Amino acid sequence: MSAQVEIVTPASGRFETWALASVATAILVSAGVGVDVRQVEEGEPRLFDWQISAFYDLNPTDQAVYNAVLAASEELWWIHGDILTFGSEEERADPWPTVAQLDAEYLMPPFTRDMAWSQQGSVRWERIASFSFEGSTVYFGSGGQAAEQSAYLLMLSHVHKGASYANGATIWVHEDPNVAAPDTVVRDSLILNGWKEVVPYSGAMEVERLKGA
Amino acid sequence: MAILMRLFRAGAPAWLALWAGALSAAPLRVGVTLHPYYSFAANIVGDRAEIVPLIDAGNNPHNYTPQPDDMKRVMSMDVLIVNGIGHDEWAFAIVEAAGRKDELPLIYANDGVSLIPIAADEGQAKVVNPHTFVSTTAAIQQVYTIAKALGEIDAANADYYRDNARAYAASIRRLKAEFAAELADVDAASFRCATMHGAYGYLMQEFGLQVVAVIEPRHGVEPTARQLADTIEKIKAADVNVLFAEKYFASKLADTIKEATGVEMYSFSHMSDGEYTPDLFEREMRANLATLARAMRAAAASR
Numbered sequence: 224m225s226a227q228v229e230i231v232t233p234a235s236g237r238f239e240t241w242a243l244a245s246v247a248t249a250i251l252v253s254a255g256v257g258v259d260v261r262q263v264e265e266g267e268p269r270l271f272d273w274q275i276s277a278f279y280d281l282n283p284t285d286q287a288v289y290n291a292v293l294a295a296s297e298e299l300w301w302i303h304g305d306i307l308t309f310g311s312e313e314e315r316a317d318p319w320p321t322v323a324q325l326d327a328e329y330l331m332p333p334f335t336r337d338m339a340w341s342q343q344g345s346v347r348w349e350r351i352a353s354f355s356f357e358g359s360t361v362y363f364g365s366g367g368q369a370a371e372q373s374a375y376l377l378m379l380s381h382v383h384k385g386a387s388y389a390n391g392a393t394i395w396v397h398e399d400p401n402v403a404a405p406d407t408v409v410r411d412s413l414i415l416n417g418w419k420e421v422v423p424y425s426g427a428m429e430v431e432r433l434k435g436a
Numbered sequence: 437m438a439i440l441m442r443l444f445r446a447g448a449p450a451w452l453a454l455w456a457g458a459l460s461a462a463p464l465r466v467g468v469t470l471h472p473y474y475s476f477a478a479n480i481v482g483d484r485a486e487i488v489p490l491i492d493a494g495n496n497p498h499n500y501t502p503q504p505d506d507m508k509r510v511m512s513m514d515v516l517i518v519n520g521i522g523h524d525e526w527a528f529a530i531v532e533a534a535g536r537k538d539e540l541p542l543i544y545a546n547d548g549v550s551l552i553p554i555a556a557d558e559g560q561a562k563v564v565n566p567h568t569f570v571s572t573t574a575a576i577q578q579v580y581t582i583a584k585a586l587g588e589i590d591a592a593n594a595d596y597y598r599d600n601a602r603a604y605a606a607s608i609r610r611l612k613a614e615f616a617a618e619l620a621d622v623d624a625a626s627f628r629c630a631t632m633h634g635a636y637g638y639l640m641q642e643f644g645l646q647v648v649a650v651i652e653p654r655h656g657v658e659p660t661a662r663q664l665a666d667t668i669e670k671i672k673a674a675d676v677n678v679l680f681a682e683k684y685f686a687s688k689l690a691d692t693i694k695e696a697t698g699v700e701m702y703s704f705s706h707m708s709d710g711e712y713t714p715d716l717f718e719r720e721m722r723a724n725l726a727t728l729a730r731a732m733r734a735a736a737a738s739r
Contacts, residue, residue: 284644286641287642290550290574294573297580301602329609330610337617343644426520430547
């Protein structure tokens with residue numbers, strides 16, 4: 224009687240291990256593809272290459288001057304409306320406040336020559352009346368002495384006169400603080416001459432980011 | 437009885453018209469989330485609307501938990517003024533819980549404000565600073581935004597609101613000019629400051645001053661031991677001589693930093709404490725500007 228020998232293969236988890244690894248890999252790959260396909264890009268607002276962000280791109284001095292100019296632009300329109308409504312005939316012929324008025328009468332930053340003005344480079348502001356067309360006007364700031372300071376341009380344009388600016392005010396900066404005032408404020412000309420339009424990161428944008436409203 | 441009924445029916449249209457008239461003539465009830473918005477709104481609407489704070493005075497808006505009474509108040513509002521960029525997130529929970537999410541008009545005071553990052557965040561992701569109300573220029577912008585929005589809701593008083601907003605803005609500007617003139621002869625080059633809280637970036641920006649370091653890494657979050665050690669090193673390396681703490685929020689951290697660095701400590705108001713009053717914003721801003729003036733003079737004298 225011969226003894227029969229049967230070799231019993233020990234139980235092994237090899238197959239299960241491979242199967243589990245395959246399933247896990249498949250899940251990871253499909254999840255990765257899904258995330259990649261479905262992800263929504265969020266972060267800095269998209270800008271044209273002739274625009275820069277007040278929030279991300281401006282240095283602290285330019286940011287401070289820009290924010291003051293943006294706040295002033297709202298009130299400049301109201302002053303303009305007051306002059307047109309209540310001003311004398313002579314005033315109505317030139318219905319925007321002068322820089323001297325903004326400094327002494329309205330105490331309006333960044334035009335008023337206070338401590339902030341000197342801390343922010345003592346920029347020389349002027350109203351360029353030669354650009355005024357159909358009620359619009361331009362304020363130009365140059366000669367700032369703070370480190371890496373820009374030159375500034377505030378353009379106030381009547382929307383109903385065919386200008387393309389929905390809010391009636393656009394602000395531009397030039398990296399040379401001593402650049403000469405532009406000959407024209409046509410957008411393409413400003414771009415060609417090195418001016419960049421500054422785009423704010425506004426509260427409305429932040430609300431949209433936070434709430435998707 | 438029949439005669440009385442006939443008389444009532446005959447007069448009903450007139451009664452209804454009177455009732456509707458009384459309702460439409462009821463002053464607007466304007467809700468606000470933060471103390472400065474109470475002052476802004478009160479100065480804009482004068483006696484032609486009623487201002488209703490959403491939460492009781494004495495609560496800290498940084499970590500507020502909504503209460504049942506808040507929902508009762510929000511039910512009575514015609515409109516609610518909010519910061520909307522991170523300083524009153526609890527307000528949205530209250531509005532939603534009261535079932536008014538889709539029908540209560542909200543005025544986002546910061547809609548037109550150009551936001552800045554929390555100061556001294558170099559090398560890190562830039563985070564929006566929501567403290568636009570601790571300022572003069574950004575405050576004026578919010579006053580204008582609120583006045584315009586209220587004028588759209590209450591068109592009959594739009595001109596009145598706009599004129600009041602402009603007068604209030606002029607008053608805020610005069611306040612700032614008063615201190616700017618006082619500080620005109622102070623050497624600001626010797627002034628280097630840090631703040632406990634990121635609330636003062638807009639205010640400093642308006643005076644052309646920079647905040648070198650903010651101690652709290654995020655709103656209401658105390659730094660870790662490592663972060664605190666790094667901040668102390670940063671304060672020493674940057675030769676900071678002034679630390680602004682919070683007037684109403686005591687912190688042992690401030691004492692620790694003062695001890696480790698030798699900086700002089702002053703306190704600013706965050707404008708979120710005490711009773712809601714029309715003059716709170718100007719009163720607290722005056723106190724902050726006086727504190728800033730004292731700190732700058734002391735820093736200049738110590739060099």
